[in-house]
Amino acid sequence: MSGSLALASNSLNTASLAQSKVPVLPVLASRLPLPRSNRVRLGALLLACATLPACSGSEDDAARGPRETEVGYIVAKPSTVPxxxxxxxxxxxFETSQVRPQVEGVIRKRLFTEGAYVKAGQTLYQIDPSIYRAQVNQANANLASARASAAAAKARAERLKPLAEMEAVAKQDYTDALADARVAEASIAQNKAALETAQVNLRFTTVPAPISGRIGRSLVTVGALASASQADPLAIxxxxxxxxxxxxxxxxxxxxxxxxxxxxxxxxxxxxxxxxxxxxxxxxxxxxxxxxxxxxxxxxxxxxxxxxxxxxxxxxxxxxxxxxxxxxxxAPGAFLVPQAAVQRDFDGSAYLMVVGKDGKAERRKVTSDRTLGPNSVVTAGLKDGDKVITEGLNGLKQDAAIKPVPAGSASPAAGAKAASAKKDG
CATH class of the missing domain: 2.40.30.170 (Efflux pump adaptor protein, beta barrel domain)
Known part of the structure; x- marks a missing residue:
């Protein structure tokens, strides 16, 4: 059997078979010097081979040239991109104030609710005012004494003035009396200042809120000793x-x-x-x-x-x-491109596929270092009017034959064609 097949193969003219049509193959098989059953099998084998493109040697695909991939594109337009x-x-x-004592004394009362809203000037703590009230009384008494002394010194100076002019008394006595009157006036001013200081300290025994706002927890309790030099505030x-x-x-x-x-x-x-x-x-x-x-x-x-x-x-x-x-x-003059259209090389640089002047795919290097919503921001590499390919990118290569259509109008088979082209490549 194998010898007969070899003989049959040698007797066929390969060139004529490639140019002949399918019905001729069974005829050739019937003319071979083989038993009838073998001739029938060989004819069926030749017929099946003739129906395949690889066996038939058809040149139709080569005549059609490379297949075009349908791709969708958008037209690049510059805009001002935030x-x-x-x-x-x-x-x-917005404002923070530490509530601090300005005088020393024992805290007698806490007059606020922790965590509540307080107004500026509202009393928060009461410090024992006894000693400061006594200082005010003492300052008042000192001021009264100074005023009495000043009145006497002034009256003496006024009595000596005409006598000194008549040289009934020594002029030095009048000068001394006048100086004593002025010293008494200065003493009045000093005692007034001391009284004001005592009154301020007495006022500081009631600790007010410096600003309006929400007050936190109290950092001291009733009975604690407050001091102007203490490290911690009373509250914040x-x-x-x-x-x-x-x-x-x-x-x-x-x-x-x-x-x-x-x-x-x-x-x-x-x-x-x-x-x-x-x-x-x-x-x-x-x-x-x-x-x-x-x-x-x-x-x-x-x-x-x-x-x-x-x-x-x-x-x-x-x-x-x-x-x-x-x-x-x-940024003026930037372009917004769908993120899916921006691809990356191995070095991380960005590139786009655009529609070239000759109708083929062109690989374009661009600068894109950030995104804005669903888009990538392209700041270099594109010009106004460039057609950026956004659909059918799968397997698309430089100088690939393409059929560009506006994005959204590409046929559903565009992606499948691109995938098939990538597989064939």
């Missing part, structure tokens, strides 16, 4: 409406932004700030950036920016961790 930053920070009270009051948020930004990023602003590569952005709490929820109120520090923190290499937020409901408490987002600047 340069948004998201910075972490902490809330800080914080005003939290409005409230500050201190944000930390890298000094390098801030310097880079200022250089872009100086070169005209960016314009100042909005000062409106959006705040997100530690649990990820967004704070309803919008804030405003007030200023940035003029020094860099040596330990962290960051600069502090301060924003101010309204806090009417007291939701924000001092010391909370938050995240703030705002448009720090605006």
């Amino acid at each position: 340069i948004s930053v998201s910075l972490s920070g902490r809330t800080v009270a 009051i914080q005003r939290t409406d409005p409230i500050y948020v201190d944000l930390n930004q890298s000094a390098a990023d801030l310097v880079g932004l200022r250089r872009r602003l100086a070169r005209g590569g960016a314009t100042p952005g909005s000062t409106e700030v959006t705040l997100h709490l530690d649990d990820g929820t967004e704070y309803e109120q919008r804030g405003t950036v007030k200023f940035s520090e003029v020094t860099v923190d040596e330990d962290t290499g960051t600069v502090t920016l301060r924003a101010q937020f309204p806090n009417p409901d007291g939701l924000l408490l001092p010391g909370m961790f938050v995240t703030a987002s705002f448009d720090q600047a605006r």
